[in-house]
Amino acid sequence: MSKIQVPTEGTKVTLQDGKLQVPNNPIIPFIEGDGTGPDIWQASVRVLDAAVEKAYNGEKKIVWMEVYAGDKANEVYGDNNLWLPDETNEAFREFLVGIKGPLTTPVGGGIRSINVALRQILDLYACVRPVTYFDGVPSPVKQPELVDMVIFRENTEDIYAGIEYKAGSAEVKKLIDFLQTEFKVNKIRFPESSSLGIKPVSEEGTKRLVRAAIQYAIDNNRKSVTLVHKGNIMKFTEGAFRDWGYELAKEEFGAVEIDGGPWCKLPNGIIIKDAIADAFLQQIILRPAEYDVVATLNLNGDYLSDALAAQVGGIGIAPGANINYVTGHAIFEATHGTAPKYAGQDKVNPSSVILSGEMLLRHLGWNEAADLILKSMSKTISQKTVTYDFARLMDGATEVKCSEFADALIANL
Numbered sequence: 001m002s003k004i005q006v007p008t009e010g011t012k013v014t015l016q017d018g019k020l021q022v023p024n025n026p027i028i029p030f031i032e033g034d035g036t037g038p039d040i041w042q043a044s045v046r047v048l049d050a051a052v053e054k055a056y057n058g059e060k061k062i063v064w065m066e067v068y069a070g071d072k073a074n075e076v077y078g079d080n081n082l083w084l085p086d087e088t089n090e091a092f093r094e095f096l097v098g099i100k101g102p103l104t105t106p107v108g109g110g111i112r113s114i115n116v117a118l119r120q121i122l123d124l125y126a127c128v129r130p131v132t133y134f135d136g137v138p139s140p141v142k143q144p145e146l147v148d149m150v151i152f153r154e155n156t157e158d159i160y161a162g163i164e165y166k167a168g169s170a171e172v173k174k175l176i177d178f179l180q181t182e183f184k185v186n187k188i189r190f191p192e193s194s195s196l197g198i199k200p201v202s203e204e205g206t207k208r209l210v211r212a213a214i215q216y217a218i219d220n221n222r223k224s225v226t227l228v229h230k231g232n233i234m235k236f237t238e239g240a241f242r243d244w245g246y247e248l249a250k251e252e253f254g255a256v257e258i259d260g261g262p263w264c265k266l267p268n269g270i271i272i273k274d275a276i277a278d279a280f281l282q283q284i285i286l287r288p289a290e291y292d293v294v295a296t297l298n299l300n301g302d303y304l305s306d307a308l309a310a311q312v313g314g315i316g317i318a319p320g321a322n323i324n325y326v327t328g329h330a331i332f333e334a335t336h337g338t339a340p341k342y343a344g345q346d347k348v349n350p351s352s353v354i355l356s357g358e359m360l361l362r363h364l365g366w367n368e369a370a371d372l373i374l375k376s377m378s379k380t381i382s383q384k385t386v387t388y389d390f391a392r393l394m395d396g397a398t399e400v401k402c403s404e405f406a407d408a409l410i411a412n413l
């Protein structure tokens with residue numbers, strides 16, 4: 001039975017000839033999220049609406065449509081096993097552009113990630129996570145303003161896809177037996193008690209992600225695209241990611257090798273380079289100014305986005321988007337999770353979802369409203385009005401609640 005109430009006002013965002021068609025009153029589906037999700041969403045939606053109102057004086061307005069996943073889906077549908085209703089997927093499919101709060105994934109057993117499932121079902125192959133510094137944000141590094149990167153994380157493949165078999169299961173026994181007898185594999189150290197995970201990485205999956213990263217670099221006048229991989233060890237998956245990335249840069253963007261390769265340069269001067277993931281994790285701390293757009297595999301991108309976020313204030317201020325550039329489907333979401341220990345306390349930083357909303361507005365072409373949010377975020381932080389995560393690291397800060405931070409942002413729009 002349908003629980004989603006489609007608003008009577010508002011119309012759909014559509015895609016025509018590869019271009020988003022955005023009405024003045026687009027219907028945008030949202031998932032509130034688990035844990036701290038409701039607090040954050042209630043704060044964020046007020047800021048987004050106020051920015052749109054201020055920018056367009058009522059001429060444009062988002063018509064929000066709640067759709068359900070996670071704990072709230074259990075509640076609303078009265079079914080403790082219904083985490084991601086079909087009609088939620090259908091709503092995101094039909095209305096094209098949406099936004100979501102974080103959803104819980106248990107460790108070890110239980111359901112697989114609803115967040116990952118949404119990305120897979122809609123084939124949202126690029127997870128785009130910009131990492132930029134707002135003046136005054138507390139940081140563990142000396143020059144956080146040098147961090148200005150945009151992570152393009154492959155979002156549908158890799159070990160992250162969740163194809164794994166539990167130790168002792170009939171499936172894992174069959175798979176290990178197959179590897180040992182057919183492929184003479186003798187490197188599984190403890191075959192009787194091993195679980196196995198499968199790491200699919202494809203040419204198509206890699207190339208569409210790297211294509212999006214390079215196109216972004218071109219459209220936004222960025223200096224370089226770095227392919228981050230562990231290809232020295234995982235040669236045919238992560239190593240192939242690097243090789244397919246360079247191949248695409250040459251075939252589709254006219255890149256030519258420099259200094260004997262494999263680094264290359266696009267006709268407009270953008271450098272395409274690569275780095276091995278472990279060394280890259282030190283370089284982004286020691287020499288962040290040398291990196292710009294980053295294209296990487298799913299798990300590397302997950303680790304990298306939180307590590308980079310820490311340099312500019314933490315995951316409380318790290319936005320993101322999951323995008324399919326071909327179909328136009330996009331779901332915007334924070335980098336962080338549900339932060340369950342703070343649930344219901346009106347405490348955490350709503351900036352990640354607010355800035356994900358800022359990305360959504362820009363995606364719709366509503367740049368005036370998006371700019372207002374960035375301006376207000378800078379001003380509010382410079383006034384040292386911040387949530388607990390920043391306040392505990394700043395001298396002379398006024399610590400405010402999640403909702404009060406939204407009030408301050410609205411006042412500063």
Ligand SMILES: NC(=O)C1=CN([C@@H]2O[C@H](COP(=O)(O)OP(=O)(O)OC[C@H]3O[C@@H](n4cnc5c(N)ncnc54)[C@H](OP(=O)(O)O)[C@@H]3O)[C@@H](O)[C@H]2O)C=CC1
Pocket residue numbers: 101102103104105106115314315316333334335336337338339340348349350352389
């Ligand atoms: N896309 C998604 O929906 C995601 C979902 N998850 C899920 O979230 C759950 C919890 O995961 P966990 O690993 O604890 O990671 P979380 O991101 O939920 O929290 C880790 C820590 O980060 C800080 N933090 C997180 N969000 C905020 C915020 N908005 N403002 C300020 N600080 C924040 C807090 O630090 P401190 O303790 O120092 O205050 C918090 O304890 C898991 O079920 C996980 O699977 C995780 C990541 C993404």
Ligand SMILES: O=C(O)CCC(=O)C(=O)O
Pocket residue numbers: 103104105113114115116302335337
């Ligand atoms: O789905 C989850 O629970 C975690 C996902 C995650 O950490 C991420 O996508 O950054």
Ligand SMILES: [Mg+2]
Pocket residue numbers: 302303306335
């Ligand atoms: Mg993560």
